[in-house]
Amino acid sequence: MQSRLITFLKSRFNRANRLYATPDPWHLETPREQFRFAETNRLIAEHIGEHFASILEVGCGEGHQTQYLEQLANKVYGVDISARAISRATRRCPQSKFSEGDIFTFHFTEPSASKFDLVTAFEVLHYLSDDSLASTLEKMCELGAACMVSYVEKHRPHVDPHIRKIPGIQTASLSFTDTRYVKWEVAWWKN
Numbered sequence: 791m792q793s794r795l796i797t798f799l800k801s802r803f804n805r806a807n808r809l810y811a812t813p814d815p816w817h818l819e820t821p822r823e824q825f826r827f828a829e830t831n832r833l834i835a836e837h838i839g840e841h842f843a844s845i846l847e848v849g850c851g852e853g854h855q856t857q858y859l860e861q862l863a864n865k866v867y868g869v870d871i872s873a874r875a876i877s878r879a880t881r882r883c884p885q886s887k888f889s890e891g892d893i894f895t896f897h898f899t900e901p902s903a904s905k906f907d908l909v910t911a912f913e914v915l916h917y918l919s920d921d922s923l924a925s926t927l928e929k930m931c932e933l934g935a936a937c938m939v940s941y942v943e944k945h946r947p948h949v950d951p952h953i954r955k956i957p958g959i960q961t962a963s964l965s966f967t968d969t970r971y972v973k974w975e976v977a978w979w980k981n
């Protein structure tokens with residue numbers, strides 16, 4: 791049983807690494823994505839807090855959004871299942887702390903406070919099956935005093951039913967038009 795689990799996790803980690811064969815597969819340096827990062831910071835500052843001791847960023851990728859989250863925290867901790875992404879994130883944001891893993895396999899020994907002030911999962915949840923999505927949200931609630939997630943509008947049918955079950959949820963939409971119109975859903979809550 792355990793060897794099947796290890797094989798399953800290895801295949802997910804390898805798949806994530808293949809996506810990062812070339813840098814920036816999601817075009818996160820474009821004005822569209824930089825807009826999303828800046829607007830997400832604005833929502834955090836307006837609704838959750840202007841500055842934190844610690845933020846945990848689940849699915850941090852190569853650290854593009856970490857650069858923005860660093861403006862809001864003494865320390866950002868990033869976790870991603872791609873080793874390649876983690877190595878680039880470490881170069882991009884040397885003052886943050888990155889680890890290869892996912893929210894379940896990674897063993898959090900920091901921060902020393904019992905919870906992170908904020909746990910984020912931006913553009914990650916839609917990768918997860920219904921079961922994993924539900925348990926990821928539960929784990930985020932355990933780890934964070936507050937949480938924020940975002941996802942592109944087309945993923946609403948998959949992600950919304952899970953998000954709407956969370957007590958005290960608040961939401962906003964962000965939209966941007968360049969060569970195409972993109973709309974993101976953002977949701978946050980305090981635990």
Ligand SMILES: C[S@@+](CC[C@H](N)C(=O)[O-])C[C@H]1O[C@@H](n2cnc3c(N)ncnc32)[C@H](O)[C@@H]1O
Binds near residue numbers: 851854891911917
């Ligand atoms: C579309 S990118 C988003 C990157 C960044 N968070 C953003 O908003 O631009 C999704 C990231 O989630 C990571 N990822 C997918 N499933 C994951 C999991 N179960 N645990 C941690 N990271 C995961 C991928 O490797 C990838 O770096």
